[in-house]
Amino acid sequence: MTATALEKQYGLYINGEWKSTEETMDVLNKYTQKIASKISKADKSHVDEAVKGAKLALEKPFHPTDRYHVLMKAAQLLIERTEEFARILTVEVGKPIGESRGEVERAALTLQISAEEAKRIHGEGIPVESAPGSENRMAFTLRVPVGVIAAITPFNAPLNLVCHKIGPALAAGNTVVLKPAEVTPITALMLASIFEEAGLPLGRLQVLTGEGAGIGNWLLENKDVSMFTFTGSPGVGEYIRSKAGLRKVALELGNNSATIVHKDADLEQAASLITQKSFNNAGQVCISVQRVYVQEEVYEQFLLKLKEKTEKLIVGNPLEENTDIGPLIRLREAERVDSWVKEAVQQGAKIETGGKREGASYYPTILTNVNDDMKVCREEVFGPVVSVAGYNDINEVIARVNDSDYGLQAGLFTNDLKFAMKAAREIEVGGLIVNDASAYRVDHMPYGGVKNSGTGKEGPKYAIEEMTEEKIIVMNL
């Protein structure tokens, strides 16, 4: 089944039919760099047909209990096929197999949470009668679907991040036109089959594959799309916002996440969690630890532990059970990461471990002697590179964490309650994780950034708020 699923040439999923196109794109096995699958390439007519179908599908009722049952069934089908989905994720992303299994489990949970939320969408009573002249009136609000939602998703968690769009959008009664990342589209296409099997009414979900810029622009030009929900790089996010006009836009973008290790922290725990959360998915996680600030008194002790743990990580074939780090998504990304590390070294940084590239794989790398203006600190690396710097003072470290264009999440290891609460107030992020690294996420929590990390929240309950309009009903009695 796994080989068949990969060897297939995938069509576009429009109005419940699979449509192959003459022009195709290759999807590579990211470890072998050989072609794994071929996908169809949508043109403008496909985009317009999908949006038209999605708009028409809104006219047929899809009640909250039906939404609940379809989403729960899809989650169950996904769980039954965990191993198959995990292996395909590992091939298309290059993510170690254990992490891929974790992503499938999380994706199923995201659908279940969305199913549950489908039954609790509610407005509120508004006491208009308290306004002079409105004594005989009563009012309440309803949350109604926004309509057709265009969902555009990134390569790094291509199943769960797709579920974070489709799950809440369907739960809220919308229809979805999904454009998954062209380098990792297979699990999204397989998910469409799962939804079909789960009984999703035709037209509620459309999946278009092909080039991001082309499909993105045709979706942006189509005025029947009511909302754009995008996860990906800040440049593309900004472009979508600039072209979407007055329509709703939710953006989940990048970060150069910081994690602070204070002198009173449990250093063993901090080093273990930071090792894991700097190098998961070869650092290609939007909340991956990239900047570590360690209080000078414990700096050497912490660095030693971090190095020891990092050097135990195994780089290799992601389908092998003991591999910790697979390849990056493209050879050119590994080359870019390598060039950033080399530039940092020229500017005075020291490689404590790693700093080596083998094809598309990059060894887990710790840099010291860094300054906050080096690319490896200031920009988003999106690779297995972590920079460690010392600090003395709490105010200084908060300022350094905040000296970033981004603000998705940050981590803080400390047992000092006052410091934790000061950081909670002053660190400019969408989420602060105390006694864990920045890369903590469970799928029902509100998740989203400030500054260039985006606008709007995900987590099904919060995404549903973005994906519905609040309408007030006033009764003159």
Ligand SMILES: NC(=O)c1ccc[n+]([C@@H]2O[C@H](COP(=O)([O-])OP(=O)(O)OC[C@H]3O[C@@H](n4cnc5c(N)ncnc54)[C@H](O)[C@@H]3O)[C@@H](O)[C@H]2O)c1
């Ligand atoms: N905040 C979050 O929740 C989150 C989660 C995962 C990834 N990310 C971010 O995503 C980035 C990495 O993912 P990526 O390389 O796939 O990002 P990307 O921006 O290159 O691509 C994301 C999606 O946008 C599409 N796209 C490309 N050009 C487009 C255009 N002009 N118009 C419309 N769509 C277009 C792509 O085809 C893809 O589907 C990182 O910056 C990472 O931090 C953020």
Ligand SMILES: O=C[C@H](O)CS(=O)(=O)O
């Ligand atoms: O890449 C960023 C993701 O949103 C983090 S997670 O995969 O959802 O944990």
